[in-house]
Amino acid sequence: MAWTRKDLVSMQDIEATEIGEVLDTAESMKEIATREIKKVPTLRGKTVVNLFYEASTRTRTSFEIAGKWLSADVINFSASGSSAEKGESFLDTARNIEAMSPDVVVVRHKAAGGPALLARHLRCSVINAGDGAHEHPTQALLDLLTIREKKGHLEGLNVTIVGDITHSRVARSNIYAMRRMGMTVTVAGPPTLIPPACQELGVKVSHRLQHERMTGGFIPSLREYSRVWGLGLDRLQHCRPDVLIMHPGPVNRGIEISPEVADSQYSVILDQVTNGVAVRMAVLYLLAGGKAA
């Protein structure tokens, strides 16, 4: 088994063999969702705490379902209305939760580095479920699972990530993971929203569409953004016939992507959601159940 980490907080230093193990595990987890009885006793007697400082019903639900299908006890601890509001520090709240003996803490925080801080200080496993504009590792893993499932492999594939790259933790985690798996990554978007350091990560930058209109280098309005960067059927025609259209959700139809594209045969957006549960089952298993295996 390649997986020996206590935590999953970043894709930056993760090995290709580790990613491979998560994806292989997720594939076998995925089969559980197709059963009449979607439940295995793998994590029975393990406790997973969802510690969410940012509202995210979707991601929290995905982790909650993943935990429950593995028979873990899942506790939702939202920061609103909690001791965090009474002046307690983030680390003190986390240490309090740790004192209740969870096996895994899944943490979403608006501050980049929050999950890494917990991972250093807590003995239990920590999963980063999104920290500010930093990383969102399980989203990258579910994206890779979806691509591998549809294409049969990852190495050598070309991926273009379109939009606000600077503020996207999804983009950042995907860039690390996809580069590690030997994929070619291009980012495209308004120049103001492409981080200067992109090329250091081995990523190509495309400003192809820039000259049409974006001379000022900023986005005057959502309508403007949509006209220049939105993905509609017209732009889809320039893609390969076997292109995959992905989106981490929630989809703002008509802004980043047109309804016709979101619902097209190329769209794998809902496959991503399905694979999200499988990937989170895999990660929970590798972190909390692996020792027993």
Add this chain to the structure above:
Amino acid sequence: MAWTRKDLVSMQDIEATEIGEVLDTAESMKEIATREIKKVPTLRGKTVVNLFYEASTRTRTSFEIAGKWLSADVINFSASGSSAEKGESFLDTARNIEAMSPDVVVVRHKAAGGPALLARHLRCSVINAGDGAHEHPTQALLDLLTIREKKGHLEGLNVTIVGDITHSRVARSNIYAMRRMGMTVTVAGPPTLIPPACQELGVKVSHRLQHERMTGGFIPSLREYSRVWGLGLDRLQHCRPDVLIMHPGPVNRGIEISPEVADSQYSVILDQVTNGVAVRMAVLYLLAGGKAA
């Protein structure tokens, strides 16, 4: 088995045999609540998502308890703080949830027709837990269960529904269901709050109390409403000695109903709550577990 529907969204087109099957099933479910161990493995490995766009802790709790006693995994997905607030459409949110492979989605929405929309588009079962001023089918079913339990039968019984009928999803579902079971339904309330189409549904309209005071056809205040339409001990004296007093809750004591009536021997308000869990167990079972039976 009469039940072959994928969903329960309305009482409008439901058959008497279907209602009968829910009530019979609920009766046997009700026995579980009296056991030392309130738990059966019937829906083990099934996933129920409570998708609530309107706050309703009581109804959500009733469904949650019903699901858990049947050993289902129950996930609460409240719309506040969710992707719904980030611009995602109702149907996209629901499709995302569906992609996580639930067996049943229980939906409450402020818009009439929301649950019907989901029922058409989702492969999983959909239960309407209240949609705007439209319907609230499980409330009607638990009302029928309560009446049948107390009276031994339904056919031929006289029911008077008092209050704001126009905006009441409980009244609407009950009118459909009670008419289907051969009951005589009379509605009574301020004329402004009785829908004109009532008589087309085979419902009698009583404005008996109207002439006392309601000449303007509107309610100047809650105190005024209470004086004219509130159910106190004085009015209870005109009822049959075996009358049942029902209320879907929450009870505003002193407005619609006096404390003396709410706590009287005629009141079956808490029986309704108890039967709510049983009816929801029955519906969950018929939708999610019936295939295996």
Add this chain to the structure above:
Amino acid sequence: MAWTRKDLVSMQDIEATEIGEVLDTAESMKEIATREIKKVPTLRGKTVVNLFYEASTRTRTSFEIAGKWLSADVINFSASGSSAEKGESFLDTARNIEAMSPDVVVVRHKAAGGPALLARHLRCSVINAGDGAHEHPTQALLDLLTIREKKGHLEGLNVTIVGDITHSRVARSNIYAMRRMGMTVTVAGPPTLIPPACQELGVKVSHRLQHERMTGGFIPSLREYSRVWGLGLDRLQHCRPDVLIMHPGPVNRGIEISPEVADSQYSVILDQVTNGVAVRMAVLYLLAGGKAA
């Protein structure tokens, strides 16, 4: 078995043998948290409802974990967004919950006496999880468990409770419980925040620090409070070398207690949190599972 109560609402009239039984039971429960599989079937088929009228994610989580490790079904019923907001009375809400057949209702309420009211009116067991400035019995029990664990006994020990005693439900429950166990209790704090009736409870009052600055008998600011009553390393030097520093959380570092003291070798703050789960398991077991034993 000493425990025959239906409810746990106050430490005022509880017997030393009852406290002893909770602590002994908690000690054996605590061992479960150290297992590979943290789960026993003791309360399988029992239903615990957390009825919280005040936000308290930490205490609610502690009860939720306690219930789940015992295999109970745990339902979180928060008052916000519930029927309580629609004009329903506290007792009606509670009776509604009771009608859903829970075995235990854990209630937190801002009004002193709320849990006692429910205990009188509900057939199911009621646990006070904090009511206004009145009591917080499980906090006192977990404090006693922590002290007994560290000291080997309770009788004859000296405890000083520092701070706002008047508004502290934790202080009040602890004073009752500690006096019952033969401990000597001293309270210290700004005179305005020490209840006059303290001495009737057999508690010593220390105003030692008062004369330094508190001539006005009030606290001009948090900074002022911290300077006079905050526990820093300097004051710790006057304590015995085997002193235990305790805090019910959440800790406002730098106000009541300095970071150096909170993290010192004398601090058992996180032990308290760990013992909180064990004590709540014990109480849930004694109330809901004891009959079967």
